[in-house]
Amino acid sequence: MATITLNSVSKAYDTNVVLQDLNLTVAHGECFTLLGPSGCGKTVLLRLIAGFETPDAGSIVIGDTPVARAGEDTIPPDRRDLGVVFQEYAVWPHMTVFQNVSYPLKLAKVPDAELTEKTMHAISLVNMVGLEKRLPSELSGGQQQRVALARALVARPSIMLLDEPLSNLDANLREEMRFEIKELQRTLDITVFYVTHDQEIALAISDRMAIMDKNGKIRQIGSPVDIYEKPNDLFVFNFMGVANFLHVNESGGVLRAGTGEQPVPWPMPESFAHEWVGGCRPSDVIIERPGKGAGVLKGTIKRASFLGAMMDYLVDIDGTFIRTEIETHRAVSQDLVFAEGETCDIAFHNLHWFNAKQLEEATE
DSSP states (O other): OOOEEEEEEEEEEEEEEEEEEEEEOOOTTTTEEEETTSSHHHHHHHHHHSSSSSEEEEEOOOOOOTETTOOOOOGGGGOOEEEESSOOOOOOSSSSSSHHHHHHHHHTTTHHHHHHHHHHHHHTTTOOOOOOOOOGGGOHHHHHHHHHHHHHHHHSEEEEESSSSSTTSSSSHHHHHHHHHHHHHHHHEEEEEESOOHHEEEEEEESSEEEEEEEEEEEEEEEEHHHHSSSSSHHHHHHHHHOOOEEEETTTTEETTTTOOOOSOOOOTTTOOEEEEEEOGGEEEEEEOTTTSSSEEEEEEEEEOOOOSEEEEEEEETEEEEEEEEEEEHHHHHHHHOOOOEEEEEEOOOOEEEEEHHHHHHHH
């Protein structure tokens, strides 16, 4: 079984501690995404699993086989039954698609007939049949990335390690390739460990995901829905997409929005202090014409942006600012196209309470 287990893994470079006492298990056959800001240690962790780095403490187990343990000899990368795709395509410019993809089999001295069969199968998996005689210079960026994927798949590994493989592609190609990677994982029943800082990709392809902070600590592990809708803390909430923070003040046992007097009609946190903030997504915000809906707070439109399919508004509620989005066709049909300076009513589908002392850390 292609499980990945990390037990109390630590890694440092001189005095720079990148990972410390990290524990993680990735189940066989799942697409697991490690998501975090640049420089948090994501790639280091992937390189440890791949065998390009060795842990200073702890152990790494793939299936039932310990492949790395601090202070002991490690199993080299080519014996870990995995394929690796990095951000750079790393395809050889002087080799054809077929030659690039078949190169790992050639190094392993696979017989010609088997080499051809496995190479063409890998090329077909990434929809490149008919292009096997082309050089990389004759391919688009997305096609070159497919070549890199096929080369990683050609030896039929049980685990794929992907390090930001789509970051050099344009938006349309990124969207196309992320669905192809997910389909490959399902078709081949392989374990995918995907490293990225792109929340949209992580949400789209993951069975489970882990959020790592800038200090290399995992803050939450769960399904994309759980992490997006039920964040453990303010860091996770702020990192996952656009975050609104409704600052409040307390007066007479009542929470009030911003620095004003409008009551916030939600239960006060059990241990309220002046540093609490309410968190919500733009999609959690309901905007209405004054007196026309279920609005509970009065606000003023500070910015109105037409984004094609969506209208995006920045609303001032007594000195605290929140964003909301509404589909353009609904805004037009329901008289919800606002101009800057107009007043509006605001309500919320959902509101999370966080301790604002964490806010500076979360927004760094």
